[in-house]
Amino acid sequence: MKYNFNEIEAKWQKYWSDNQTFKAHNKSHKPKFYVLDMFPYPSGAGLHVGHPLGYIASDIYARYKRHKGFNVLHPQGYDSFGLPAEQYAIQTGQHPAKTTEENIKTYRRQLDQIGFSFDWSREVRTSSPEYYKWTQWIFIQLFESYYCNDEDKAISISNLIETFNKDGNKNVNAAADENLELFTAKAWNSYSDKQKQEILAKYRLTFLSETEVNWCPQLGTVLANDEIVNGVSERGGFPVVRKKMKQWSMRITAYAQRLLDGLEKIDWPQPLKDSQTNWIGRSQGAMVTFEVMSTFKKEVVKLSYKEIEALKKLRLNLSKAEALLWGKLKIKKGASKFRHKYTLGAFITDFVCVSKKIIIEFTGKVDEKERISFFEAEGFNVVYLNEKEVLKNLDAVVVKIENTMQFPKKIASNKISKDKKTKIDSYKIDVFTTRPDTIFGVSFMTLAPEHELVAKIVTDDRKKEVDNYIEATAKRSERDRMADVKTISGVFTGAYAIHPFNGKKIPIWIGDYVLASYGTGAVMAVPCGDQRDYDFAKHFGIEIPNIFQDIDISEQACEDKTAVIANSDFISGMPAKKAIKRIIFELEEKGIGKGKINYRLRDAVFSRQRYWGEPFPVYYKDGMPQMIDAKFLPIRLPEVEKYLPTKDGKPPLGNATTWAWCTKTNSIVNNNKLNNATVWPLELNTMPGWAGSSWYFNRYMDANNTEAFAGKEALDYWQDVDLYIGGSEHATGHLLYSRFWQKFLFDKSLVPVDEYAKKLINQGMILGTSVFVLRSTIKTNQIFYSENHSEENLALKDPAYQFYSRDIYEKFGKEGIIDVSKKIKEGEYTEVRVPIKYFINGKVDVKNLIKDINFLEYKNSIFHTDGGLWVNGVYKIGNNELSHDFTAREEVEKMSKSKYNVVNPDDICEQYGADTLRLYEMFLGPLVQAKPWNTAGITGVNSFMKKLWKLYIVNDKFTVNDDKATKEELKTLHKTIKKVDEDIADFSFNTSVSSFMIAVNELTALKCNKREILEPLAVLISPYAPHIAEELWNQLGYNESIATVDFPIFDAKYLIESTKTYPISFNGKMRFTMDLSLDLNKEEIEKAVMTHEKTQQQLAGRTPKKVIVIPGKIVNIVG
């Protein structure tokens, strides 16, 4: 009987599966314990060695807890919607469902082969309709809810409607859009259904909003941030533009404070909590409004070139009603002459008769209010029309206009008009500051260069400089602008703001250290209190008033909050805290500001323009989104012919022919039935990757429930996750969004707890070796040889990329590839990752690389190898040994499919067995630390397994006997029990493996083959190496699985020592050791040490100044 791991592992894996050993029960007298892994995305590359790292750790924990008497829930599933499957579908035309199914099969085989104790009866797949039915259901719940700030929780939108019916919205305190308008109950009840829906959307927890996306016209898709490198698409290098798109958003901002507060009660790693805290970005301060001085520019704002161009187009593109009306109005001459699309101020009017001061406008413009006040302030009479009435009775409309011209309505008195005028003419700058107490120290303001006001306030003489600066800024990334604190740059706009308290003129600058995306994109600069403002002021010679008492600011700003405020009118002499309160009070009194808590967190975009994701349960009636009744869920993903966006840029679902909602039959019907009455278009976006993963941990509790996302009884029993293991890269994605959803579900009383994971551990990632090859950035028709090749040139039919062996680059390319090709200049080449599997013995296997599915675009490329080159996949020149060699650069980085550097665990299982793989991955180092993958040490772990086996089975015979264990044997055992208990509690699995090795080494040396020792040892090791443990347990004579056998109990009595080997140090340096009884007291120890000959030898006649004796620890002789 040899240690045949393949046989043993297969045997026990089958046993576990046949006997459902790890099935968790929703009813049990045992205490519950829920161990969860972040479920994997089933990519085509299969499981890599980085995945199991966390899974092995959690599996050890789960198995350990079973031994400790817990009812353990340890499930697994697949986050199976995602981009790679879709990308593959685009490339190969295969349905993502099909490839996903295949990939899952591979994953399952690989997971099974490592021997995880998952309860597979609870498997979930986010892409299965039975699962996403409930994702859609939760989405509907979010749509039907709003966040009430008074109750501090989400409640049903129907409550809100009731309030509107009774009181309008004046008393509503809810998380909502910024641009809310007040309305009365009367007004509410007079609104059309559409208007009501528009207002409610501003409150709902999920809503449609215009959001900017990265649009790549050439690829015809929206790109994720990490698909963009240096402003162009990673694939293909095409330009990317910012484009506005209507998308679903989640009002996560409503939960900002609770997400922050919740962090205090969960045991998650501090760095992870920090990044969530920073992501939410709470800062307390005040909003202050500064008025811009309007001493110049009485003239109306000029339109930019772009706007004029747009105007020309507008004039050509009249609506039917407009065209009809223009036909009537343009014939009027003289004082009654009308112009159309004429600009007044910053507004474009529909029609205007300047001499008679009449404006004719179609209703329904977004900025209608501002238009009215401006037009009226300018003394115009405005006639409002709607399209329908023009189309219906043109003549009546013309009569109406003529009447107005004859009997002009008296417009508001001059005085009010003037007031309004100043209001319109003067711009305002809102700033958020955490130090409103320093407001008297403001000596300039800085706007972000992209701030919308910049173009409006800049003076003519500064315009050119400002424009140049804006252009230069646009090229810099936000990261770059933030990180670079050394370069101080900015431009004065020529405009001034007015200090709200002392009326001083404050110059307005723009500077790229201010980001448009943060706060209001404007800063009130206080150079004496902020180092960056200080540096800016110094650099440009701006005044630096000192508002701190007895503080020298000649060298640097004072950012100390304890400084007392001075030279600040009514707050002089106050400490910061008091001054802040007073200023906020004054700001509120004057109506120019208020105390505010600002969050950096923004509402989360919840749409993707992709195929392979959850469809929304939404159809559009007259352009307004409608939820499909929950009883008709799931709304299944439709079939499409192509997974690319449609020609007119709609998401891939736009290709579906059966994708309309019939409200009569409540079913999905063919698009040709669309009738704008009973059949309406369905939503074309799909949900993002984080939708399905935001609640899956609840589904596992009751995975097969068809009546609810999970039954109440199951939810109440399992409550929450006791241990969650996963990577820290999900800190601000999955881990924040899922907390948000959980809190929402909690508010709706759908789950019993508002934090779903008590404890979380981040496993460190496994690093892999990536291989980079050099490629020209452009395709050329000519192939040029480097000097060691022939001199001839070849002309290609089609232009192709050129790849260069690293050695060629090293030899010739130090000053750029120019020396190699004589045409490809420096900077015109780039690095491309290639899969590690084509990197053999330090060389790239070009022949097979170009056949790879991901490299099809390089099929016809030219590869400059060390001794020749490949053209069109054929080897052209050179026939020596070197000629096929293609070298590349290696780099250690995160192991990931997208980096093509994954290593598959299958080979290791095959060669050494799953138990060895499990132990080895743990033995690599601390769980939480990142470490490079290297199989060098695996033989050591494998030989440990063999040694363990040999303790029980010698010469193929089971040799365990019932003799009494010796003191030493018991000591080894209990030492190990203690260590393993402690290590598991600390998640220090690597040291456990070491202590197993030590134990086995010691027991081997003692020739121990006693049941009293070897039985507990098998249990001890079973969480780590379950297959061998089961087999040994079976050999020991048990027919039941070892999985729930009680864990050995540590007994300290076996570790009691009578002597201690004392290290004897001289001036802190250990010189020799002495065995002494632990019964000795300080004096006795000192005496024994001092009389020892080695001590005398060390002292060489000197008398020690001091002797430090710590009984049981150390002796140190000083002198």
Add this chain to the structure above:
RNA sequence: GCCUUGGUGGCGGAAUUGGUAGACGCGCUGGAUUCAAAAUCCAGUGAUUGCAAAAUCGUGUGGGUUCGAUUCCCACCCAAGGUACCA
């Protein structure tokens, strides 16, 4: 820039509340076994000097606290991950 984590032999990594630095494993060297190899077993293995006994140096760098520092404090350097704050 800032935040987080980390920096210990040739390599992965150990080291209780400050108390014998380098456990355990790999690799390497030598030996046993073998016709030979694999496998297995035994011994050695931080560096320098030395026949040895032993000595000196050594946990990223420089300081400090202490009888004693990988561990605590200060300053700095490097690497990886993240990128929000300072408005």
